[in-house]
Amino acid sequence: MKSGSYSNESGSSQNKINKRLRKHTRSYSSERVINNEQYYHGLLPRADVRLLLKENGDFVVRITEPKPGEQRSYVLSVLHDKLLEENAAVKHLVIHSANQKFWIDNTFSFESPQALISYYLKPAVQNEETAVVRLLRPISRQPWELEHEWITIKQKLGQGAFGEVSMGIFKRKGMIKGVQVAVKQAKLEKMGKEQIKEFMCEARHLKTMSHPNIVKFYGVAVLEEPLYMVMELASNGALDSYLKKNPNLPVETRNEMILQAAWGLEYLHSRPVLHRDIAARNCLYGDQKVKISDFGLTRTGSTYQMDMNKKVPIRWLAMETLITGSYTQKADVWAYGIMCWEIYNSAIEPYPGMSPAEVHQKVREGYRMQIPVNVHPDIQKTIQSCWLENAADRPTMSDIATQLQNITQTPRPNFSAI
Structure with missing residues (x-):
């Protein structure tokens, strides 16, 4: 989806929600399921909530992330002052509950979270100087929030x-x-x-x-x-599984795969985004197209400092990342080169026969894997350039895509029209 999916619903739609909410009274049935309310966003984390709240008084209701042994609570998140720093701009108010009553402070309690919201939406309550919170606009669930x-x-x-x-x-x-x-x-x-x-x-x-x-x-x-x-749903599933099941794929098909992956990673870097886990296992294959997936480690920007004490994919890490934990687009380029090696070797594990510790040591000493001899010599050179010791000497993903297009004589699609 495009970035526009962050936008809120139209003003007329929001006004209808406001009017409907204000009709509720404290007799609101406690059995009413809050899931039915469009301002309820479930387990949506704080980071996503902040992106939805645009103007002072915008609010959502969500539920706290689970902690072992602790009961979850509803949370009212409201944009208090959009001019403040991120952490201070939004108030996250726990909606306490006991004996089928719900409250934010000890002044009033209500029969349901919905009744509480309806009360604080009343203009008379918003104008009180002592109001614990001022709610103006409930933010509805977005198109990407599914039921x-x-x-x-x-x-x-x-x-x-x-x-x-x-x-x-x-x-x-x-x-x-x-x-x-x-x-x-x-x-x-x-x-x-x-x-x-x-x-x-x-x-x-x-x-x-x-x-x-x-x-x-x-x-x-x-x-x-x-x-x-x-x-x-990709018809052939994970790319590594497909490669293992089809070891006799022609080299031309594999050439197409690495070019398509290059286009995908080039797009990510243009945003700019670091994938940080490029590997055949994290791509899908269907309808003769490679599709990059698994964005759990992705970070916005062009640089990132990794915590090397956490579990990391050693076999795909660039030399500088192994040494300092520094991750840049050129580290993605290195990982892309490893994935190309996987594609031409039917997804066997990189650095076969070596332990992670041996890979760490050998790469730092300058060892690089050999590309199969049936791969076009110029493609071999492109892949090897991904593993140059100095990150600045490695090509960008745009460079790589252009090189592969020229070598394979593949015209570049007009991606903006697709």
């Missing part, structure tokens, strides 16, 4: 980093016919806070992207568990 009832799980495809990956049918309201999709499922009891952040980080990046060589993103369902991430 679980729109998604039907059909068949398990495999196991991902967060849980099962399944084939399913996606059919939102208004769609005449459902579409086949891939659904990543995440069960929160099996995820730590970092994993939840990683899951939502992937969604945050994917929802702003649109390119033929980037996996298409439909949205996330976070109103209840398990969390769902819904993406296009």
Whole structure:
């Protein structure tokens, strides 16, 4: 989806929501499910909430991220002062509950979170100098925030980093016919806070992207568990699996694969975004197209300092990253070169026969893997240039895409028209 998916609904739509909310009174039934309210965003993290709140008084209701042994609470997040720094601009007010009553402070309690919201939306309450919070505009769920009832799980495809990956049918309201999709499922009891952040980080990046060589993103369902991430279904699944099942692929097909991956990574770097986990296992293949996926480690910008004490993909890391933890676009270029080696070697593990510690040592000493002899000599040179010791000497992804287009005599598609 394009970056415009961050925009709020039209003013007339928001006004209708405001009017409907203000009709509610404190007799609001406690059985009313808050999931039905468009201002309720489930487990949407703070980082995503801040992107939705544009003007003072904009608000959403969400639920806290789970912590072991702790009960979850509803949270009212409201933009207090958009001129303040990020952490101070938004108030996150816990909606306390006990004995089927809900409150923010000890002054008033209500029979439901909805009744509480309706009360604080009243103009008379907003004008009180002592008002604990001033609510002006409820922010509705965005097109990429899906409802679980729109998604039907059909068949398990495999196991991902967060849980099962399944084939399913996606059919939102208004769609005449459902579409086949891939659904990543995440069960929160099996995820730590970092994993939840990683899951939502992937969604945050994917929802702003649109390119033929980037996996298409439909949205996330976070109103209840398990969390769902819904993406296009690639007919041949993960690229590494496809390569292993088809070891006799012609070299021309493999040439197409590395060029398509180059186009995808070139697009990411133009945004600018660092993927940080480029590998055959993190690409999909379907309809004769490579599509980069798995954006859990992706970061916005052109540089990033990695924590080398965490688990890292040693076999795909550039020399400077192994030494200093510094990650740049040229480190993505290095990883791209490793992925090209995988593609021409039917996805066997890079640096075969070596342990991670040996890979670390050998790469620092200048060792580089050999490209199969049946690969075009100029393509071999392009791949080897990805592994130059000095990051500044490596080509950009735009350089690589241009080189491969020329070598394979492949015209560049007009991506803006696709």
